[in-house]
Amino acid sequence: MDARWIGLGSSCILVAIWLVAYGFPQGEIAVSLVSIAAALQLIIGYQTGKQMDQLRQLAYHDSLTGVLVNRRFLERLDQEVDLARRGKYPVTLLFLDLDNFKKFNDKHGHIEGDKLLYRFAQILQSCVGKEDLVGRWGGEEFVVLLDHCDTKAGLAAGEQIQNQIRHHLGGLTVSIGVATYPTHASDSGELTLMADNLMYEAKKKKDCILAASN
Incomplete structure (x- = not known):
C-alpha cells in the first residue's frame, strides 16, 4: 500500500x-x-x-537506469515463482548482457557508457509488459522476468529486444540466456543459475540467444 x-x-x-x-x-x-x-x-x-x-x-531502483536493483529483483523473483507454483503457470527469465560494452566504454568514456546503459534499460522496459520485471544484475548485465510466459514466448521477446538494440544502439548487440519455470527449474535459484549460464554461453558467440532445452 x-x-x-x-x-x-x-x-x-x-x-x-x-x-x-x-x-x-x-x-x-x-x-x-x-x-x-x-x-x-x-x-x-x-x-x-x-x-x-x-x-x-x-x-528498490537502480539510480542510473531506474530498473530494479539486484537485491529487489531477487526478492520479486522469489515471490513470482512462488505465485507461479501455486497458480500452475510458467514464468520465463532472461539474462542479458551487452556485447563489447567494455570496448564502447574505453572508446567513448564512462559518461557515454552510462547513457548507453540507461537507453538499454529503456528499451528493455518498452519491450515487456507492465506486469513483467526488469532489473539490473550488475554492470552491463540485466534481467527480465516474463509473467505467464513459456520458453517460446520468451525467445520471441528476446529476439524483439535484440532487434531493438541493433536498431537503436548504433549497431551494438546483446547476448541472452532464456530459462523457464517449471520446465527447466524447480525454484528461483535454479532458474537464475540456468539463465545466467546460458547467457554466458551465448556471449561466446555474440548477438546470440540460447534457451534451455526441455
Whole structure:
C-alpha cells in the first residue's frame, strides 16, 4: 500500500484517539485550535508517508537506469515463482548482457557508457509488459522476468529486444540466456543459475540467444 495513505490513516487514528481521550472541545476558539492541530497532524502524516515512498523508491531502483536493483529483483523473483507454483503457470527469465560494452566504454568514456546503459534499460522496459520485471544484475548485465510466459514466448521477446538494440544502439548487440519455470527449474535459484549460464554461453558467440532445452 502507498505509504502516504498509511501515514494519513495513522494520523486520523491519532486524532480520533486524542478526541476520545480529552473530549471534544467547547467554544469557538478551542474548536478552531483543535481543528488546526488536527489538520497539521494529517499533513505531517501524509508528508511522512510520502518521504517513506521516496526512500523506498531509491532503495528498490537502480539510480542510473531506474530498473530494479539486484537485491529487489531477487526478492520479486522469489515471490513470482512462488505465485507461479501455486497458480500452475510458467514464468520465463532472461539474462542479458551487452556485447563489447567494455570496448564502447574505453572508446567513448564512462559518461557515454552510462547513457548507453540507461537507453538499454529503456528499451528493455518498452519491450515487456507492465506486469513483467526488469532489473539490473550488475554492470552491463540485466534481467527480465516474463509473467505467464513459456520458453517460446520468451525467445520471441528476446529476439524483439535484440532487434531493438541493433536498431537503436548504433549497431551494438546483446547476448541472452532464456530459462523457464517449471520446465527447466524447480525454484528461483535454479532458474537464475540456468539463465545466467546460458547467457554466458551465448556471449561466446555474440548477438546470440540460447534457451534451455526441455
